[in-house]
Amino acid sequence: MPHEIALFWLVVAGFLLADNLxxxxxxxxxxxxxxxxxxxxxxxxxxxxxxxxxxxxxxxxxxxxxxxxxxxxxxxEPRQWRQGRSLVRSALATLNGLSALGYFYMLITACLAAVSFHLPFTLVLLGFVVVHLLMWTLNTAALVALRHRLGLSGYDTFVLCVEAIFVPAYLMNMGKRAVHKKRIAxxxxxxxxxxxxxxxxxxxxxxxxxxxxxxxxxxxxxxxxxxxxxxxxxxxxxxxxxxxxxxxxxxxx
Structure with a gap:
């Protein structure tokens, strides 16, 4: 059983690593x-x-x-520099907030991973699901309310939210994912x-x-x-x- 528990958390960590490529x-x-x-x-x-x-x-x-x-x-070029800086400046506060939520989620996940070897894993997994849904709700509310600051369309926001509900690492990494399709010059x-x-x-x-x-x-x-x-x-x-x-x-x- 400890091997299966370790594998579960390794998969969670692996998705986070892959999402940073x-x-x-x-x-x-x-x-x-x-x-x-x-x-x-x-x-x-x-x-x-x-x-x-x-x-x-x-x-x-x-x-x-x-x-x-x-x-x-x-x-x-000054014009392109101003456009790129404007894009980041308008989204920065929201991105930092999403990253702060991601850190909070990461910390709770690390704590759950540590105690999962000492408590019934079913109980820990249930707690993880509850925390995930709570964090997903907070992130979704922030994305929907502030999507214009991030320059996201309704479809982009929908895709980000749907992906995040299935993959915890995507939720932790939302402060990066919210701009990963943007282009500057x-x-x-x-x-x-x-x-x-x-x-x-x-x-x-x-x-x-x-x-x-x-x-x-x-x-x-x-x-x-x-x-x-x-x-x-x-x-x-x-x-x-x-x-x-x-x-x-x-x-x-």
């Missing part, structure tokens, strides 16, 4: 933001699956969120270069420059914008290749 579509990139809503570009190496890159968000940090951006290259590498310029620590700056250079080369190669020594001297480079050349020059100085 973000598959980045081809031609897009990923920007992350936390409790305060500040965008940051993570240039770390990634896994690849089904021709898409995979990023694992921190499953124990319910404020570790991600947005897909449709722009990889180029400078950060802020240049990811442009933001990375901006962060590099503002980094004062020499060691951190050098590490970030290396990672950005590797990402720049990888994305340029996979998206058909690679700039080698031959084409770099050619007069007819695309605007994207010209920007990549300038960015590489900045990262090597």
């Amino acid at each position: 973000v598959f980045v579509p081809a031609g897009c990139e990923l920007l992350r933001f936390g409790r305060r809503g500040a965008f940051r570009y993570d240039a770390s190496a990634r896994l690849t699956a089904a021709r898409r890159e995979v990023v694992l968000l921190n499953p124990l940090n319910l404020f570790d969120r991600a947005l897909i951006t449709t722009r990889c290259f180029g400078d950060v 802020i240049s990811a590498l442009g933001l990375g270069l901006r962060t590099l310029k503002r980094t004062d620590d020499e060691g951190e700056r050098e590490l970030l420059a290396i990672r950005l250079r590797e990402r720049l080369q990888w994305l340029g190669m996979t998206q058909g914008h690679e700039v080698d020594d031959t084409c770099a001297a050619a007069p007819a480079l695309s605007s994207t290749q010209q920007w990549i050349s300038r960015a590489e020059a900045c990262l090597t100085t």
Whole structure:
């Protein structure tokens, strides 16, 4: 019986882990933001699956969120920056509230998992179901009442609520799931270069420059914008290749 109980909780944890995997579509990139809503570009190496890159968000940090951006290259344009910031700013308070509820649910679940090895599992499971329904009701009320702040349609809200009633991990992770289909157009590498310029620590700056250079080369190669020594001297480079050349020059100085 202890093995079956452990397996049950492992399945719950496994769904939470899987729900924190973000598959980045081809031609897009990923920007992350936390409790305060500040965008940051993570240039770390990634896994690849089904021709898409995979990023694992921190499953124990319910404020570790991600947005897909449709722009990889180029400078950060003010209009697109304002649009992306406006999207996050309008939804941030609601997302933080959902994440707080998720933490409360996660804490109760951890307590139930701990006592499930000492109490009748049927009783613990009944308590888990009751807590789940209560948390689902609170989350659903928040989503329905505040869906306009999150930019969710009625259908999107319905889908999120239906999925969450069947999978506890989706309910814990609602502060991330509520924005996982949103798209912005802020240049990811442009933001990375901006962060590099503002980094004062020499060691951190050098590490970030290396990672950005590797990402720049990888994305340029996979998206058909690679700039080698031959084409770099050619007069007819695309605007994207010209920007990549300038960015590489900045990262090597």
